Amino acid sequence: MLEKTGIATREQIEKLLPSPGRRAEGPYAVMECFQKIPCNPCSTSCAFHAILPMDDINDIPSVTPDKCTGCGACAAVCPGLAIFIIDESKGGGTGTVTLPYEFRPLPGIGETVKAVNRAGEVVGDAVVTRVLPGKKTKTPLVTIEVPLSLVHEVRFIRCEAHQEEDPSVADTLREIPAPPQTADIGEQDDEVVICRCEGVTLREIRDLIREGYTTVDEIKRISRAGMGPCQARTCGPLIAAEIARMTGEPLGSVAPSAHRAPVKPLPIEFFLGGDTE
Amino acid sequence: MENRRITDHPILDFSEGEVIPFTFDGKPMEGRSGDTIASALHANGVKVLGYHFKTKRPRGFYCAIGNCSSCLMVVNGQSNVRTCTEPLLPGMKVETQIDRGVPDDV
Amino acid sequence: MNLPKSASVVIVGGGISGCAIAWNLANRGVKDIVVLEKDTLANGSTGRCGAGIRMQWGAEKNCRLAQFSVNFFENANDILAYERDIEFEQSGYLIIAANEAEAQQFRKNVALQNSLGIPSVFLSPEEATAIVPYINATQFVAATFCQKDGHLNPFHTTDAFAIAAERLGVRIFKHTEVTGIEVKNNRIESVDTTGGRIATHIVVNAAGGWSKAIGKMAGVDVPVYVQRHQILVTEPLEPILGPMVMGFSYNIYIQQVPHGSIIMGRSDHTEPRDFRTTSGWKFIEEMTKTCGTLLPYLRTAKILRQWAGHYCMTEDAQPIYGPVPEVEGMYLACGFSGHGFMLAPATAELISEMILGEPLTIDVSDLDIGRFKRRELVREQSVV
Amino acid sequence: MMYETDLVVIGGGPAGLMAANTAAGAGASVLLLERDRHLGGQLIKQTHKFFGSEKQHASERGIDIAALLGDELKSLEDRVTVWTHATAVGLYDDGVITVDYDGTYRKVRPKRIVAATGASEKFLSFPNNDLPGIYGAGAVQTMMNVYGLRPGKRVLMIGAGNIGLIVSYQLLQAGVSVAAVVEGLPQIGGYAVHASKIRRAGVPILTSHTIVRADGKESVESAVIAEIGSDWKVVRGSEQTIPCDVICISVGLTPLTELLWQAGCEMRYIPALGGYVPARSDRLETTVPGIYVAGDAAGIEEASAAMVEGHLAGLEAALSLGCGGDGCEEERADCLKQLSSLRSGPTAEKIRAGLSCAHGCQTPKRRDEHA
Incomplete structure (x- = not known):
């Protein structure tokens, strides 16, 4: 599920594809943009008016496949790097995928790279057939040749250099057993630092709330939390949240402590240059 | 030691800045022009900048914009210098801070 | 927690005075005491003050009041069975004289103080530098010093009184504002609050800056006014200052609290008489100028925060203690003019004695509200 | 020395740069304060391409937008003074701003203020x-x-x-x-x-x-x-x-509003906008007359919205000073239109709800100019 994993489903992808006839004719853009977000560079960048103008900037881009030439202009400008140019017309059982690739090093033409799917899994090898360095956009477009069966799967590549330094992280996660300790902040609250400046822990804060100090100011006065150099920038909201949690008060009714000048620590000598008017 | 400086980046150009020598707890180190004290230390693999005066817990770089107090160090004898925003200058004597510190001429 | 229907004594104000009076009364066996605080404890002048205490005064009464309080504070953690620490640090007060006239007054002060058993000494600038090594000795002609003076943590001290009072049955209501006082036949009958009505015949007006408004509710004109007073605090440093340094002509008090922060404040008599607690930039400029001149070695200490509170002032800068002739049952403990914190133990003792009709430990009959009408003002020069 | 000027813009990020550009373009004299040594705020760390439309420089990278807005500012340099490495450390009730300008103490008394102070990060227990x-x-x-x-x-x-x-x-x-x-x-x-x-x-x-x-x-x-x-x-x-x-x-941002608290602006807790934000009119003026707010300081949103808010706040501040000429009404209308279009989608539902709470305030009556 896209909203949970970041991976679009097969059904979502299939809906984007042009008719089989159009697919056989030549390259076309696939816009893997499924969410209404305020963004329209794809439609304004298309010289062929193949992407419908957006009345509402939040519209999901809509491609007219017959107007699309597969030029890739939209893929180079898409801020979400969500546009891919697919070409299934070459014959010989292979097709090409043109994808945005903002990583270093850029692969060279003819280089064999790992073909990677939407989940980050290697699904085969691919040969780089074209590299547009994207001097202006700084979004290089890399075209790779893959078996036709993979043109709707492969969305990323991994070059040799990357493979060595980045083992499959998902695998690592599976290999590590659960730790023996049970995890519950409730029992470890003396290791949770709320006020970094004054070194006040969550346990101290919780003890004070239990004693009846239920405002940020009271806790500050007794514990010094928030009196340090950062003036509660980091801990203030955490203390308010803990008060709200323990008392059941809405967070909005837990008043923050007053803000005073200066907003950053300044030496006494700093002010000696001023003259009173 | 791991090299933490990015040399090849797809979007940004990081030119090799001028070398700036300094010391950390007496050890000679090198930063680059454009570095803050904390960024130079980070480039040299230094993670612990001080210890909290009360809890004695180690403190490191945290906000990087001068908001918090995590990066306070002793610089040229002056305590409580916010090293994440203080530019690195040649010959600086940077030391781990373990207490509240004192004014520089005490 | 609901307000009780009635109380033997209602104390208005949850600052150091109100909490100390509540504890003192309860400690003498008085039951059904209620403290009403419109905000949180120590939220007014108490929590914003410098929390110093000195016995070096120029008037005998003030010396005695402070002496009583110092004696109390020395054992307060035990007396109040406080689990935290009120942080009473008897690091002394070094009071500097800017000119000969002031030095003359200080000589008299020390003689008076010594006669009362207060161990203060008169010092030359050189002798003063032995106590505060980094002070700029060219800036004053003489000084006095008393090691027994010091300062406390105002939050913890108020907290200590409040917890001890509650242990003795006192009920403290925070976030409960007094909205009216019912007076019948010149006698207090009840107190109206945002939490309901409490029947009582005794109200202690310890409302600091708001004591005038509380008085008015009972038809009493309390002759006080409110002025903003500002303070600043630095980052914590290792112990470097030693005693509190104070100068009347210099208009400064500066101290390092046990935690390490340096706190300094000054007065500005041109402040308008209002309830503003906003901060001002002129204060920082004046304060840093004085500090930079007097204690130049602190110039690199970094200021973390400036804040403001009130001085609840009287015409003679002395407190108003005791009953009000026109309304039976109202007791005043207000108008401290910047010294309410340090006097609190004595205040509590005296107000309790007045309420219970016992002889006064220290005669403060001349600090009554009537002195203003009688034009018998009390004089004390040694104030910031 | 008190530095006097028409408008001080606090913060040289997307909102602040737009505010300064717009107000100066309309004829106001502007002082821009930026805490960092470079203009651009968070933009200079944004290496990704922005969403939005052409008007908000969509598809440009943040770092390039910063340069673009900075260049525009340079073209207005006869009316804009830029102080970088300058932190507004205090905003007092007499309208004075104290500034740490590269280690030097400065005081500024402007006729108007746009607070474009951005956001700070939330921490986690x-x-x-x-x-x-x-x-x-x-x-x-x-x-x-x-x-x-x-x-x-x-x-x-x-x-x-x-x-x-x-x-x-x-x-x-x-x-x-x-x-x-x-x-x-x-x-x-x-x-x-x-x-x-x-x-x-x-x-x-x-x-x-x-x-x-x-x-x-x-x-x-x-x-x-x-x-x-x-x-x-x-x-x-x-x-x-x-x-x-x-x-x-990376558990979210909260508006950086310390100066607005100091100045006594009415603040409202609106979780959808990231925390406490100043109540303001639809012209982005807070409850303290003459203080405007724009960008993340007004509520956490995308940089594209911040730029438009900055534009609007700069324009309103300039107009209130009697600056500006023909076309200002259209400019205002265009800003409002851009904002409503950026905020019209389902991902902005929370923002819309939040803003309806923040905007509940009338344009305040302006107090007399500082004597």
Whole structure:
């Protein structure tokens, strides 16, 4: 599920594809943009008016496949790097995928790279057939040749250099057993630092709330939390949240402590240059 | 030691800045022009900048914009210098801070 | 927690005075005491003050009041069975004289103080530098010093009184504002609050800056006014200052609290008489100028925060203690003019004695509200 | 010396730059204060391309937009003074701003103020949350994109909002591996396209997960994460240890409004906008007359909205000073139209709800100019 994993489903992808006839004719853009977000560079960048103008900037881009030439202009400008140019017309059982690739090093033409799917899994090898360095956009477009069966799967590549330094992280996660300790902040609250400046822990804060100090100011006065150099920038909201949690008060009714000048620590000598008017 | 400086980046150009020598707890180190004290230390693999005066817990770089107090160090004898925003200058004597510190001429 | 229907004594104000009076009364066996605080404890002048205490005064009464309080504070953690620490640090007060006239007054002060058993000494600038090594000795002609003076943590001290009072049955209501006082036949009958009505015949007006408004509710004109007073605090440093340094002509008090922060404040008599607690930039400029001149070695200490509170002032800068002739049952403990914190133990003792009709430990009959009408003002020069 | 000027813009990020440009363009004399040594605010750390439309420089990278807006400012230099490395440290009730200008104390008394102070990062409670190696996402961006430093070798990212996703991507670009992105909510908070970008690069996104603790002797060596149920409690037995040397906290931003609190503006707690924000009129004027607000300081939104708000606030401030000429009404209308279009989609539903609470205030009566 896209909203949970970041991976679009097969059904979502299939809906984007042009008719089989159009697919056989030549390259076309696939816009893997499924969410209404305020963004329209794809439609304004298309010289062929193949992407419908957006009345509402939040519209999901809509491609007219017959107007699309597969030029890739939209893929180079898409801020979400969500546009891919697919070409299934070459014959010989292979097709090409043109994808945005903002990583270093850029692969060279003819280089064999790992073909990677939407989940980050290697699904085969691919040969780089074209590299547009994207001097202006700084979004290089890399075209790779893959078996036709993979043109709707492969969305990323991994070059040799990357493979060595980045083992499959998902695998690592599976290999590590659960730790023996049970995890519950409730029992470890003396290791949770709320006020970094004054070194006040969550346990101290919780003890004070239990004693009846239920405002940020009271806790500050007794514990010094928030009196340090950062003036509660980091801990203030955490203390308010803990008060709200323990008392059941809405967070909005837990008043923050007053803000005073200066907003950053300044030496006494700093002010000696001023003259009173 | 791991090299933490990015040399090849797809979007940004990081030119090799001028070398700036300094010391950390007496050890000679090198930063680059454009570095803050904390960024130079980070480039040299230094993670612990001080210890909290009360809890004695180690403190490191945290906000990087001068908001918090995590990066306070002793610089040229002056305590409580916010090293994440203080530019690195040649010959600086940077030391781990373990207490509240004192004014520089005490 | 609901307000009780009635109380033997209602104390208005949850600052150091109100909490100390509540504890003192309860400690003498008085039951059904209620403290009403419109905000949180120590939220007014108490929590914003410098929390110093000195016995070096120029008037005998003030010396005695402070002496009583110092004696109390020395054992307060035990007396109040406080689990935290009120942080009473008897690091002394070094009071500097800017000119000969002031030095003359200080000589008299020390003689008076010594006669009362207060161990203060008169010092030359050189002798003063032995106590505060980094002070700029060219800036004053003489000084006095008393090691027994010091300062406390105002939050913890108020907290200590409040917890001890509650242990003795006192009920403290925070976030409960007094909205009216019912007076019948010149006698207090009840107190109206945002939490309901409490029947009582005794109200202690310890409302600091708001004591005038509380008085008015009972038809009493309390002759006080409110002025903003500002303070600043630095980052914590290792112990470097030693005693509190104070100068009347210099208009400064500066101290390092046990935690390490340096706190300094000054007065500005041109402040308008209002309830503003906003901060001002002129204060920082004046304060840093004085500090930079007097204690130049602190110039690199970094200021973390400036804040403001009130001085609840009287015409003679002395407190108003005791009953009000026109309304039976109202007791005043207000108008401290910047010294309410340090006097609190004595205040509590005296107000309790007045309420219970016992002889006064220290005669403060001349600090009554009537002195203003009688034009018998009390004089004390040694104030910031 | 009191520096007098028509307008002070506090903050040289997207909102502040737009405000300064607009007001100066309309004829006001402007002083722009920027805390950093460079203009651009967070823009200079944004290496990704922006959403939005052409008017908000969509498809440009933040860092390039910063340069663009900075150039525009230069073309107005006869009316704009720029102080960089200048922090407004106090905003007092007499309208005076005290400034740390490159270590020097300065005082400024403007006729109008636009507060475009941006946001600060939220922090998180978990055991050992103070270990060296635990950074805010802003710090990681600063290290990488300003100082050119890798924060470490292997990062655990906490938070799958846009910033968490974007910074994860930036880490990958810098050659740092990202062990996982951990998100407490049952779904990804940021845009799906950002999520897809890192997912296909091999970074797992674990929704309904939380960090349970960090471990390490002197700095982070590992973290324990676990699944959380709909009751927000850890599912026992789901804990796993992630080796990592960096934990990056990206659990949201909160408006940086200290100066507005100091000035006495009415503040309202609006969770949808990130916390306390100033109440303001639809012209972005707060309850303290003459103080306007724009950008993240007014509520956490995208930089595109910040730019338009800055434009509007700068325009309103200039108009209230009697500056501006023909076309200002259209300009105002266009800003409002841009804002409503940026905020019209489903991803902005929360923002719309939040703004309806923040905008409940009338344009205040202007007090007399400072004598």
